[in-house]
Amino acid sequence: MPTAEEKFVDVACWSCAAPVVHAQLFCASCGKVQPAHSGADYFEVFGLSRKLAIDTTSLEREFYRLSRRLHPDVYTRASEQEQNWSLRNASLLNDAYRTLKEPIARTEYFLRLEGVEIQEEGKQASDRKNPSRVPDDLLEEVFELNMQLEEMRMTRKTGDDDPDLRQDLLTAKQQFEAQLAETDNFIQQLWQERDEALASNFDFGDQIKQRMVAALDRRRYIRNLVRDVNETLDT
Amino acid sequence: MAEERVIGIDLGTTNSLVAFMYNERPIVIPGEDGLNLVPSVVALDVQTDPTARPTVVVGNGAHKSLMLFPDRAVYSVKRLMGRGAEDVQDELKLFPFRLADNIQSGEVLRIRLGEMEFTPPEISAYILRQLKRNAERYFGGTVTKAVITVPAYFNDAQRQATKDAGRMAGLDVLRLVNEPTAAALAYGLDREKEGIIAVYDLGGGTFDISILKLQDGIFEVIATNGDTHLGGDDIDNLLIALAIDDIRGDLGVDVRSSAEAIQAIRKAVIEAKIELSSADSSRLEVELPEGHHYCREITRVQLEALIKPVLERTIGPVRQALRDSGLTSEQIGEVVLVGGSTRIPAVRHVVDNLFQLAARGKKPHTELNPDEVVALGAAVQANILAGGSKATEDMLLLDVTPLSLGIEALGGVVAKIIDRNSTIPASSTEHFTTGVDGQTNVAIHVLQGERELAKDCRSLARFDLKGIPPMSAGLPRIEVRFLIDANGILHVSAREQRSGKQAEVEVKPTYGLTDEQVETMILESFDYAEEDFHVRQVIEARNEADTILAAVEKAPQHPAWQQLSAEERTEIARLDRELLGIKQGDNLPAIRQATEALDKATRRFAELMMDQAVSSAIQGETMESASTKLGQGPTAPHEIAPAEFK
């Protein structure tokens, strides 16, 4: 990783020698694609400061604008070198957009960028091996749900169905889905807190980040419960 | 030379096509037989001289072999692209593929054709070469660059196999485009539509569903799903099974082992199937070997009941794509139908139900021929890649990878590194380390698929990271970058971060060909068959010359000849002799020039002939017989456009 000073040193465009700001993927002056900067983070790719509340409509507009400049389709007839840069920069742009447009992926990415260790949402395979700790307030509901799930699995194994139990599970699933939505709202609230703290130069940083990690853990836990219900009911 | 042309190719399971943007419109380029569709059938000529190398026949010519010499012909080879012996067992039960006996696990398949063996990419290369030639014939010049379409749900190995086929055919494949996306491009050319569209593509052997967002010329695929082994072929197989059962029951004959009988039945059921798209009932009639005759009536209602399970298999992928896109079916503004099988009324019914089209006062789009729309879209993308034109200047396609990419972790589980429906190019950087002191190699297993266990996903490749500097266990930090390019094909690079050393990545594609293998296949298949484009052009130019020479030879017998002046006749005779001499050599521009000169000199004669024909028509002859008399006059339009030479 480049140091903070290195990050803000401008380089010259390889083609027209105009200064190119760090993380700029093509030259503002001549439009040519630039060598990929390995240090650029996803916020920088979009010219954004590291804020969590993002207007996704303008993010999409910017994504389209940058895609028109960087996509490999535009470089089919360019030199091999430019084709490689375009491939690298376009994938960086796509990775950045994919991450920033999704609230959870964005939050996780932000925390990693800030050096916070978190379990990653995408790596579902490991979830089953190491289930996160049950959030305290959910202990009772989770216990009840697991009993019902087990019963349903046994019933279904014999090829039967139990309409009452199915209904109970669907009701439970709805409750958990509501909690999921609540957690999402809470995470967005934490974004606001953090962005405001940043703006006012007031350092609540670590405390907010820890609350984000906890909220993400909780969310992951509930999401896995909903998934288990879906799988058991085969919906 | 003329500016570089990039052609668009639809390499289909049943039929293949080549298209090109001409005057801001995509058009399909017909073959020598004047037909747009080239059946994806490849056959070996029957040898009269056993020492000669057999000739490969493609398309309608090969179709005849399919009936007469089924062991020398192959169709639907797309089903075998990028697949191993283990995963084609089901196809082998349904399709008359004859595999070589000694194929090892993980090895590329080889298909027996007569006394020879070919890999699926080689068979596809023959089809591509035919399309390339059709285009070259049309342009009168070489074609080396192409966009080829693939099913959206094709995995990495299937895509790589298609790209290899292009290379073997002498084509630089600039881009693989997903078939439903290509269809969307073809439709999108005419409209400045904004909104969400779904493309339902049921072809000969594959099914795809893609959901796209259109905005200011950007075609952004939001989600795609499908089944690479679901299509019209499956419907045919159900009908064939029905006929085989009938024949056994009614006639007491078991035709299952007779390739000829199966081919005859196949042909008959396809005809019946097509008829049933417009008629309520059809007659299935087959002449079987040994004088047996099979005949039955089949109604549309019967057909629909029979194929219902096949059509229902499209529902799951559609629902999944909708879920992945976060949209409900009511939010889909337009639905585009692609693929010959969407002509079946029952298919349209399924689509209507899925998207509640009729209920919303909508109809699916079928304005563009469902057999041609993918090729037309490929031509649009080819035009974009060639630098674009007025019609395509704002168009940009942002496609996705259909399947999640993962690596095998401890315990055989898959850790996802790039999720399905990620816009491509897409990348992911992962870190690996060693488990034993001094370890210099790390093995990585890359997979594609949605399941949690490695054994349930498709193995793409095993990479060996070599040359890691010996260190204590856990100390090396190897950064591996996985990148899916705009064709949906995976690339891997690695670096040991502590030493900064580029680790060597040795890619062993699970069902793929190595670069070296592809190279030898280019040589083996096209050694002299491809030969020189020049030679072929000379032959074609001589044929053209012969046509005009034959016409001039007959000219004095026509009354119009007497109307020419003596000078005109002398000039024609002189140019005739000159062309006769020049066409013996192989100076292509000279042959073309001399042909052109003779053509010009005889133009007035042709006009006179035309006048006489018309006046005789007025005198009571029908126009038809008059034009028959006209025949191929010296100025008969040349099918081959003159080449542009500097």
Ligand SMILES: [Zn+2]
């Ligand atoms: Zn510049």
